[in-house]
Amino acid sequence: xxxxxxxxxxxxxxxxxxxxxxxxxxxxxxxxxxxxxxxxxxxxxxxxxxxxxxxxxxxxxxxxxxxxxxxxxxxxxxxxxxxxxxxxxxxxxxxxxxxxxxxxxxxxxxxxxxxxxxxxxxxxxxxxxxxxxxxxxxxxxxxxxxxxxxxxxxxxxxxxxxxxxxxxxxxxxxxxxxxxxxxxxxxxxxxxxxxxxxxxxxxxxxxxxxxxxxxxxxxxxxxxxxxxxxxxxxxxxxxxxxxxxxxxxxxxxxxxxxxxxxxxxxxxxxxxxxxxxxxxx
Ligand SMILES: *[C@@H]1O[C@H](CO)[C@@H](O)[C@H](O)[C@H]1NC(C)=O
Ligand SMILES: *[C@@H]1O[C@H](CO)[C@@H](O)[C@H](O)[C@H]1NC(C)=O
Ligand SMILES: *[C@@H]1O[C@H](CO)[C@@H](O)[C@H](O)[C@H]1NC(C)=O
Ligand SMILES: *[C@@H]1O[C@H](CO)[C@@H](O)[C@H](O)[C@H]1NC(C)=O
Ligand SMILES: *[C@@H]1O[C@H](CO)[C@@H](O)[C@H](O)[C@H]1NC(C)=O
Numbered sequence: 001x002x003x004x005x006x007x008x009x010x011x012x013x014x015x016x017x018x019x020x021x022x023x024x025x026x027x028x029x030x031x032x033x034x035x036x037x038x039x040x041x042x043x044x045x046x047x048x049x050x051x052x053x054x055x056x057x058x059x060x061x062x063x064x065x066x067x068x069x070x071x072x073x074x075x076x077x078x079x080x081x082x083x084x085x086x087x088x089x090x091x092x093x094x095x096x097x098x099x100x101x102x103x104x105x106x107x108x109x110x111x112x113x114x115x116x117x118x119x120x121x122x123x124x125x126x127x128x129x130x131x132x133x134x135x136x137x138x139x140x141x142x143x144x145x146x147x148x149x150x151x152x153x154x155x156x157x158x159x160x161x162x163x164x165x166x167x168x169x170x171x172x173x174x175x176x177x178x179x180x181x182x183x184x185x186x187x188x189x190x191x192x193x194x195x196x197x198x199x200x201x202x203x204x205x206x207x208x209x210x211x212x213x214x215x216x217x218x219x220x221x222x223x224x225x226x227x228x229x230x231x232x233x234x235x236x237x238x239x240x241x242x243x244x245x246x247x248x249x250x251x252x253x254x255x256x257x258x259x260x261x262x263x264x265x266x267x268x269x270x271x272x273x274x275x276x277x278x279x280x281x
Pocket of ligand 3: 118159160162163210211
């Protein structure tokens, strides 16, 4: 019994020392670099913050601190900091004048990058690498590019048997497009999304709804850019011109012009007959 208790105690103390040893190692030597968000949505022309944190030293000194932001593909330098200041000689030209760290927050472990005037080509994965006297580490964050769709431009084409409604807009990425009738049913439509002609990296949307003339129109066009929760909803009203006074118009004109045509026709006939009569005799 005593022997058993002794062994229990020995085992317990062995485990305890192992655990405390592990805790000691964890709390003194753990240097970590983390990105609070694995994805950041950045909007065209605006500023974005790519978050990154590292375990600061107790003194919060910048001595020996090296922060490097790079693209994962090609490891292009986006921003770097060492010897206590920004070092931008090797910064990729396309990022020039557009990047900054939060200097006042850097000592406390905030190595986030601020990128202004976001462009389509900024989309991609970024690597935040930090090394200090405590250790070294890195973490990744993905920048997703989005652009608000512009106010859609409406074009109405009236054909003999049908009417087409076109909406055009530019943005990014590909939106969800719906045309809905007053009962909430989805209507089939033709939608094309292509690279914008401006070469600005955005998408051009062209969507068309074809309708039969005889139908009255009270439909709703909806465009959703889910990445940035943008919803554009536009009602389309169109009253059927065919059955209204439009179709009367030609008839009214006929009633005025009819007698004139008849008079002219009769006059020509008479003239022809008279001419024939004269030439015969
Ligand atoms: C870093 O500091 C900036 C500016 O105060 C703040 O917007 C950002 O959220 C901070 N990031 C992290 C990861 O702490
Ligand atoms: C960056 O800013 C400097 C000074 O304001 C300017 O001379 C330079 O042309 C800018 N570079 C780019 C690529 O915009
Ligand atoms: C609409 O009418 C035009 C001209 O009459 C025709 O070319 C087009 O194919 C028609 N569209 C539909 C969907 O019926
Ligand atoms: C069109 O339909 C919407 C509901 O889908 C309704 O609120 C609106 O009053 C209708 N407008 C006309 C002119 O019928
Ligand atoms: C209409 O289509 C959208 C997606 O395009 C879908 O989410 C919605 O459930 C559809 N509604 C109906 C009534 O079918």
